[in-house]
Amino acid sequence: MPTINDVARAAGVSPSTVSYVLSGRRPISAETRARVQAAIAELGFHPHAGARALASSKTNVLALVAPLRVDVNVPVIMQFATAVVTAARAYNHDVLLLTKDEGTAGLERVAHSTMVDALILMDLERDDLRIPALRRLKQPSVLIGLPSDHTGIACVDLDFAAAARLALEHLAGHGHRRIGLVGPSPAVYRRQTTYADRFLAGFLEASAELDLRTVTHPCEPGAAGVRDAMADIDAQLSDLTALVVHNEEALRPLLDLLHATGRKVPDDVSIVAICPQDVATSMPVGLTSIDIPAHDVGTLAVETAMRLLDGRTVEYTRLLAPALVERNSCTEISPSHR
Amino acid sequence: MPTINDVARAAGVSPSTVSYVLSGRRPISAETRARVQAAIAELGFHPHAGARALASSKTNVLALVAPLRVDVNVPVIMQFATAVVTAARAYNHDVLLLTKDEGTAGLERVAHSTMVDALILMDLERDDLRIPALRRLKQPSVLIGLPSDHTGIACVDLDFAAAARLALEHLAGHGHRRIGLVGPSPAVYRRQTTYADRFLAGFLEASAELDLRTVTHPCEPGAAGVRDAMADIDAQLSDLTALVVHNEEALRPLLDLLHATGRKVPDDVSIVAICPQDVATSMPVGLTSIDIPAHDVGTLAVETAMRLLDGRTVEYTRLLAPALVERNSCTEISPSHR
DNA sequence: GGCCATCGTCGAAGCGTTTCGACAGATACC
DNA sequence: GGTATCTGTCGAAACGCTTCGACGATGGCC
Numbered sequence: 248m249p250t251i252n253d254v255a256r257a258a259g260v261s262p263s264t265v266s267y268v269l270s271g272r273r274p275i276s277a278e279t280r281a282r283v284q285a286a287i288a289e290l291g292f293h294p295h296a297g298a299r300a301l302a303s304s305k306t307n308v309l310a311l312v313a314p315l316r317v318d319v320n321v322p323v324i325m326q327f328a329t330a331v332v333t334a335a336r337a338y339n340h341d342v343l344l345l346t347k348d349e350g351t352a353g354l355e356r357v358a359h360s361t362m363v364d365a366l367i368l369m370d371l372e373r374d375d376l377r378i379p380a381l382r383r384l385k386q387p388s389v390l391i392g393l394p395s396d397h398t399g400i401a402c403v404d405l406d407f408a409a410a411a412r413l414a415l416e417h418l419a420g421h422g423h424r425r426i427g428l429v430g431p432s433p434a435v436y437r438r439q440t441t442y443a444d445r446f447l448a449g450f451l452e453a454s455a456e457l458d459l460r461t462v463t464h465p466c467e468p469g470a471a472g473v474r475d476a477m478a479d480i481d482a483q484l485s486d487l488t489a490l491v492v493h494n495e496e497a498l499r500p501l502l503d504l505l506h507a508t509g510r511k512v513p514d515d516v517s518i519v520a521i522c523p524q525d526v527a528t529s530m531p532v533g534l535t536s537i538d539i540p541a542h543d544v545g546t547l548a549v550e551t552a553m554r555l556l557d558g559r560t561v562e563y564t565r566l567l568a569p570a571l572v573e574r575n576s577c578t579e580i581s582p583s584h585r
Numbered sequence: 586m587p588t589i590n591d592v593a594r595a596a597g598v599s600p601s602t603v604s605y606v607l608s609g610r611r612p613i614s615a616e617t618r619a620r621v622q623a624a625i626a627e628l629g630f631h632p633h634a635g636a637r638a639l640a641s642s643k644t645n646v647l648a649l650v651a652p653l654r655v656d657v658n659v660p661v662i663m664q665f666a667t668a669v670v671t672a673a674r675a676y677n678h679d680v681l682l683l684t685k686d687e688g689t690a691g692l693e694r695v696a697h698s699t700m701v702d703a704l705i706l707m708d709l710e711r712d713d714l715r716i717p718a719l720r721r722l723k724q725p726s727v728l729i730g731l732p733s734d735h736t737g738i739a740c741v742d743l744d745f746a747a748a749a750r751l752a753l754e755h756l757a758g759h760g761h762r763r764i765g766l767v768g769p770s771p772a773v774y775r776r777q778t779t780y781a782d783r784f785l786a787g788f789l790e791a792s793a794e795l796d797l798r799t800v801t802h803p804c805e806p807g808a809a810g811v812r813d814a815m816a817d818i819d820a821q822l823s824d825l826t827a828l829v830v831h832n833e834e835a836l837r838p839l840l841d842l843l844h845a846t847g848r849k850v851p852d853d854v855s856i857v858a859i860c861p862q863d864v865a866t867s868m869p870v871g872l873t874s875i876d877i878p879a880h881d882v883g884t885l886a887v888e889t890a891m892r893l894l895d896g897r898t899v900e901y902t903r904l905l906a907p908a909l910v911e912r913n914s915c916t917e918i919s920p921s922h923r
Numbered sequence: 924g925g926c927c928a929t930c931g932t933c934g935a936a937g938c939g940t941t942t943c944g945a946c947a948g949a950t951a952c953c
Numbered sequence: 954g955g956t957a958t959c960t961g962t963c964g965a966a967a968c969g970c971t972t973c974g975a976c977g978a979t980g981g982c983c
Binding site for chain 2: 248291293294295296297298299300301306308311315316321322324325328329332333336341342343344345346349355356357359360361362385469470499529531
């Protein structure tokens with residue numbers, strides 16, 4: 248492996264000049280630059296990352312902390328990761344993948360040993376124990392999610408409250424007034440990932456404002472969970488005409504159940520789902536849905552990290568506006584039901 | 586951030602002694618060791634990764650190259666990644682996540698700049714262009730998959746040929762003689778990820794040896810793809826009594842189709858699926874299946890990398906034996922069909 | 924024409940480790 | 954009791970880069 252000294256010798260300049268050609272931090276004559284670049288190319292020189300990190304105290308590496316348990320939302324997690332890696336590369340950074348289960352120790356390890364310049368975490372819980380640890384690090388961090396006390400730490404997420412409101416507004420706009428919410432599984436609420444609560448809060452608020460009759464219910468995974476949830480919802484709200492489904496896993500069994508019980512979508516029941524686009528389109532009937540914009544969120548997280556590293560200002564809470572895509576699961580309510 | 590010098594001063598020893606306490610490469614008296622460790626703990630010292638890499642030419646980082654396109658097999662990819670990260674941590678290594686779409690350039694970048702000690706790649710194609718590049722690197726690499734010419738590069742994967750044979754043997758053991766294979770989508774064959782071919786080859790070989798009547802057919806995604814595939818298979822092989830399904834995505838629509846056409850599983854059609862366990866169990870009828878042992882493969886890949894780094898010997902082609910788990914989708918063939 | 928900036932380059936001092944050779948003292952061996 | 958071998962520790966030299974201060978050469982300005 249050639250070093251910067253080899254390049255310098257080959258180009259007939261000093262090592263510092265090579266460094267300045269590489270970094271652009273000082274003016275270098277076009278001629279010298281050309282010679283240096285030729286030498287770099289010829290020798291196949293790549294600066295040694297460790298040496299660089301040592302000298303400059305910059306690693307050009309971001310930590311990404313992902314929940315690697317095999318979970319319901321694997322595809323979404325993967326989309327976040329994809330977006331983060333891709334965006335990081337656009338800023339000439341690499342990504343070190345950590346698992347959430349290493350907890351605080353993992354964060355401190357990579358931060359204290361100066362392996363990374365910044366951290367991006369996903370799957371934050373309401374009172375996430377990692378947050379106080381993050382505050383103590385010298386590296387900045389960006390959260391994908393919105394834990395309760397995140398003062399001084401940048402957060403990026405979909406605006407789930409607005410998403411709930413948007414779903415209800417859409418349904419109300421089609422004349423629906425009796426609407427059920429099929430929520431995430433109780434495990435999600437228990438885990439205290441706040442998106443479930445934020446969605447629920449937005450749902451209830453919009454429901455009140457729009458003067459709707461609504462019922463909300465969590466939903467255990469599997470066909471049985473869906474059956475139970477729907478039974479409860481139907482019992483509490485007879486003649487409902489629409490459902491909002493904030494539970495990706497429940498979608499398929501829910502559609503099966505409705506089909507089996509002779510309730511047609513959208514003729515008898517309209518549905519708005521909160522789920523990734525590909526899930527919405529892969530169902531027997533294309534679902535009108537609000538996307539989880541994992542790509543945008545991940546990209547934004549990286550951009551935020553970069554701003555922090557540059558010492559620029561950032562918005563500490565950035566909630567992305569939801570977008571609803573109409574497909575075939577919502578219809579104007581039939582006059583008989585008004 | 587305290588340095589090794591701070592620790593040395595606090596403990597009243599030289600920096601090299603601290604280093605030897607940390608690495609264990611030279612004997613240190615129990616008393617000195619204790620003092621040094623106390624100083625480390627008190628100061629909260631963490632060695633600087635870059636400095637370490639520079640001095641020792643070891644980074645304790647593995648590159649993991651993952652296909653981050655949002656693909657059919659996202660959950661499996663994720664399981665590989667989980668396993669790799671977890672296993673790496675057990676060897677005190679971290680994982681740098683690269684995307685396949687950076688191609689050869691990405692590998693060379695991280696290797697030449699000494700960011701990683703070894704590379705693990707997944708989703709290898711038959712004549713993968715990255716392989717010649719890997720050979721030129723000074724870092725060893727381990728492949729998850731089995732491209733055609735991999736001499737000198739360690740490979741780890743499930744033995745897909747044996748898996749196909751196992752599936753047929755299981756069915757034949759239950760009296761089935763007319764068996765269809767629902768294969769991966771043509772896109773998979775086109776992409777030349779060799780597992781599809783290896784499975785197919787094993788299937789055909791075992792089919793001949795067991796003297797079975799079989800038909801194989803790729804299967805496009807979606808309900809329509811499954812319908813077409815089954816139509817073709819049925820046309821070529823009337824009265825089939827069993828199916829082998831090597832297409833995770835097709836499973837659900839296939840079961841729907843069989844249900845809709847009044848063919849009961851397993852009474853009319855037995856099924857053996859090649860898919861992750863959770864997929865097999867999440868179907869309406871629990872599927873007898875051969876697992877993709879992503880966790881084992883990922884762990885083994887890391888272990889292999891570690892052996893290579895230690896200069897120990899490795900088996901350059903390691904194909905894991907498949908295991909079949911019986912559930913409720915296979916039954917002894919009814920006498921009338923014999 | 925003298926003075927100041929600016930440009931382009933160099934040399935040297937770090938950055939924080941690891942590792943090698945050296946060495947003093949203790950221990951073993953015959 | 955002298956030599957050889959360990960033990961335990963130290964000092965210093967890398968490792969390969971960035972960055973700061975310095976400095977000669979240009980060029981602009983009044």
